[in-house]
Amino acid sequence: MLVDLLPHLMLLALVILLFTGFPVGGVLAGVGVGFALIGVVIDEFPIPTLFLVPYKIYDSVGESLVYPAVPMLLFMGVALEISGAARELLLCLQRLLARVPGSMCIxxxxxGMLLAPMAGVIGASVATIAMAAMPTMLAQRYRPEIASGAIAAAGTLGVIAPPAIMLFFLSDAIGVTVANMFLAPIAPILGLAVAFITFFVVSDFVWKRPRLDERKTESEIGGSIVLYLVRSLVLPVGLIALVLGSIIAGWVAPSEAASVGAVGAALLIFLYRGFRPSLLREAFYRTMLLTGMVFFVVMGASIFSLVFRFYGGDDIAVDLFDALEIGDFGVLLVVLAILFVLGFFIDWIEIVLVSLPILYPAISQLDFSWYVGSAGLSKVWIGALIALVLQTSFLTPPFGFALFFLKGSAPPSVRMVDIYRGVFPLVLIQLAMIAAVLLYPAIVTVIPTMVLL
Incomplete structure (x- = not known):
């Protein structure tokens, strides 16, 4: 029957239209409404069901404790960039680590771990760090591939570091608490950071890059070292730690913690750049654009999922994996592979809000409680794996989503081949971490278990 083909045709239409370059939210809503009208014509979709669309959108956004925090976290990231906190923190760390090989890469x-989480989307994350760091790194005679690798790794690592906005949406998509989703990737992120830093320190020795004049570096600080550290290091890091810690500790709701972070970031604009209301207006404007983009996708995904599920689309993934008969681990690996490939072409927002809900009915039937320890920890483990796989996908040549944003933000002297060469060894480190998490779930479950149980 034609109605049985409709969910498959919806997916086909979605894939084709996504590659046309039209706004993703518009594509999602258009496909949903279009196929609903087709159902009305063939008498398979009752017209009154269309009136459920506003309720579906409200249920997705208005009833969520997660989504209200998103605009304020986006504002926090934009304000930290406009204030110059990112560059101040970068130079402060580099001066403090002047005697350490590869200090700029470190x-x-x-x-990336501190500031990229609030950037929201992978492009903004990588571009923000590239504009702040790339010219300085090239001026200090870092090889283009080393500078590119460090920036790409930092930008993608920050996308899954708490309080990353991606983790808010991922927690909602797989049905775990925000606190659990924040804690799960901490150990892998720290492990990756240590591995990346080790790689760059060794690379600095191998390439024998000229070191900074340490006396000049110390004299550039000027004035009181304590005041300098408070201004450039303690304030931005403390603000992020306050937001993250209050959410994990359960002292306040995510939206309340994010509002405190937004106010603090706004004050940093005035502290670093003087009382300039125009900068605050710019931060509001850029936040409005980012928020509109995110929630346009959310609303479009709500419309698409309503129609898709009405036609029985939830059964597609389940029936496919049942037919393959590959077991729970096989299903998990196939799902991760699909998400990995999708990460080459679209940002995490579309993947988490559209692709993951299509695959989730199959994921929800997986039973790893015997392997991980409990059904709840199994969800946390799968969520951390999804985050790591998407992060790796954004970094992987030749289609890595982050790599093209890096090229667009880098000076013309940095070639695409330099970027590919720079990220290749880092991708191998990423893949090793994913394999370790697959083999040893305790890497991601031990911290949530210790803190929250």
Missing amino acids: SVIVI
């Missing part, structure tokens, strides 16, 4: 990795 500083960039730390910056």
Whole structure:
């Protein structure tokens, strides 16, 4: 029957239209409404069901404790960039680590873990770090591939570091608490950061890059070292730690913690750049654009999923994996492979809001409680794996989503081949971490278990 083909045709239409370059939210809503009208014509979709669309959108956004925090976290990231906190923190760390080989690379990795989570989308994350760090790294005679690798790794690592906005949406998509989703990737992120830093320190020795004049570096700080550290290091890091810690500790709701972070970031604009209301207006404007983009996709995905599920689309993934008969681990690996490939072409917002809900009915039937320890920890483990796989996908040549944003933000002297060469060894480190998490789930479950149980 034609109605049995409709969910498959919806997916086909979605894939084709996504590659046309039209706004993703518009494509999702258009496909949903279009196929609903087709169902009305063939008498398979009752017209009154269309009136459920506003309720579906409200249920997705209005009833969520997660989504209200998103605009404020986006504002926090934009404000930290406009204030110059990112560059101040970068230079402060680099000056403090002046005697350490690869000090700038280490500083960039730390910056990515601290500031990239609030950038929201992978492009903004990588571009923000590239504009702050790339010119300085090239001026300090870092090879283009080393500078590119450090920036790409930092930008993608920050996308899954708490309080990353991606983790908010992922927690909602797989049905775990925000606190659990924040804690799960901490150990892998720290492990990756240590591995990346080790790689860059060794590379600095191998390439024998000229070191900074340490006396000049110390004299550049000027004035009181304590005041300098408070201004450039303690304030931005403390603000992020306050937001993250209050959410994990359960002291306040995510939206309340994010509002405190937004106010603090706004104050940093005035502290670093003087009382300039125009900068605050710019931060509001850029936040409005980012928020509109995110929630346009959310609303479009709500419309698409309503129609898709009405036609029985939830059964597609389940029936496919049942037919393959590959077991729970096989299903998990196939799902991760699909998400990995999707990460080459689309940002995490579309993947988490559209692709993951299509695959989730199959994921929800997997039973790893015997392997991980409990059904709840199994969800946390799968969520961390999805985050790591997407992060790796964004970094992987030749289609890595982050690599093209890096090329667009880098000086013309940095070639695409330099970027590919720079990220290749880092991708191998990423894949090794994913394999370790697959083999040893305790890497991601031990911290949530210790803190929350």
